[in-house]
Amino acid sequence: VKSEGRNGWCFYHAEMDAVVQQRLEMEHELRSALADQQFELHFQPLLNLDSGEVVSFEALLRWKHPHRGMVSPGEFIPVAEDSGLIGPIGDWVLREACRQAAQWPSPWRVAVNISPLQFRHGSLPRLVKEALKATGLDPRRLELEITESVLLADEKHNLKVLNTLRDMGVRIAMDDFGTGYSSLSYLRAFPFDKIKIDQSFVRDLPHDQNALSIIRAITDMAEALGVHITAEGVETEAQMDALKAMNCREAQGYLIGRPAAAIEAYAEPKAARAR
Ligand code: C2E
Ligand code: CA
Ligand code: CA
Ligand code: CA
Secondary structure, three states: OOOOOOOOHHHHHHHHHHHHHHHHHHHHHHHHHOOOOOEEEEEEEEEEOOOOOEEEEEEEEEEEEOOOEEEOHHHHHHHHHHHOOHHHHHHHHHHHHHHHHOOOOOOOEEEEEOOHHHHOOOOHHHHHHHHHHHHOOOHHHEEEEEOOHHHHOOHHHHHHHHHHHHHOOOEEEEEEEOOOOOHHHHHHHOOOOEEEEOHHHHHOOOOOHHHHHHHHHHHHHHHHHOOEEEEOOOOOHHHHHHHHHOOOOEEOOOOOOOOEOOOHHHHOOHHHHOO
């Protein structure tokens, strides 16, 4: 690494080494994070815009690193996926989400993010069944969020897994809709219960005509297909108004509530929350 001379390669290699080193270190730390109880779930509400009621919460994984503070899932999930640790971590998330949701008022559902790699071992239906049984959560109160990459790889096998889960009564949502290459063809391949419009479209509301047209097209299509739809990343009243005008029925975002460890605040009577 040092011998390449002063042509920029030295610097480049040194940086590469640092990146690789950091990744190895994180992988090492992730291995003990589960046992050391450094993971925690935060929950973010999803609001039904017709009724004004919270209908469910998405479980979002948080890593309380002993020295670095909160590490974002965008940073450590890819490392967990590369190292195979997503298996045990994902299973913990599933169990913990079901355990907590079983204590909530019964109409509330919980949504759990599932990595494409959790499909690979074929044991997902069994793990879900075990989590439901151990916690006593009604399967109809569990929703799994998947991205289209699940169906990109090993489509036949994964479709079978999805159908098995759905037959158990678990709901299946397509996450980050509109960001992939072939979101539309997957709507044909599998009867999703819900699609979540990616926050990149919502961000450009209410003035961007393209974003408006795309969201309108998605909501119209969802209605024709009988699929529920949620808009993600709603941060402003103006965005919310635009979504309501397009007959979007469900929303999630900082305007409604940030992800938090405690959800008691949402158990207040509806009138207390009305804006
Ligand atoms: P996602 O599933 O698309 O989750 C939504 C992300 O948007 C969350 O980021 C959430 O905190 C953030 N968010 C919510 N409302 C707003 C808003 O109004 N504005 C903005 N700018 N952001 C908003 P987070 O918690 O950092 O998670 C990032 C991603 O990490 C998630 O994206 C998901 O793909 C992944 N992830 C999180 N928890 C898990 C998990 O338990 N398992 C797996 N496999 N992936 C997870
Ligand atoms: Ca999600
Ligand atoms: Ca999403
Ligand atoms: Ca995402």
